[in-house]
Amino acid sequence: MDSTRSDIDPSAAPSGDACVECAAQNGWWFHLRRCALCGHIGCCDQSLGKHATGHFRATGHPVIASFEPGEDWFYDYNTREFIRGPRLAPPRSHPADQPVPGPRGRVPDDWEDQLS
DSSP: OOOTOOOOTTTTTSSSSSSSHHHHOOOOOEEEEEEETTTTEOOOSSSSSSSHHHHHHHHOOEOOOEOOOOOOOOEETTTTTTEOOOOOSSSSSSSSTSSSSTTTTSSOTTTTHHHH
């Protein structure tokens, strides 16, 4: 990783273990993404809300990291490429017992149809 990047802050803690906007709307998500600059947790583009991309558009923060257990990739919206990134402040993912999609109790039975 280029250590001179100003669009990644390894010390920024995640905003929680849920998509900020989906949680506020009592909604649900497919996968979670973390802003590598400020720690905002948003849902992926396969989710109905697409809140991680919405956060990029609203703030200009271009780099996200997966917030899924076992995944350690970064993506740059500006270049539309996966990039290497540093180890981010913990936690690095949502809790392993949080279902995908999530959260437990809010995912509709027909979630696959809603996402297709």
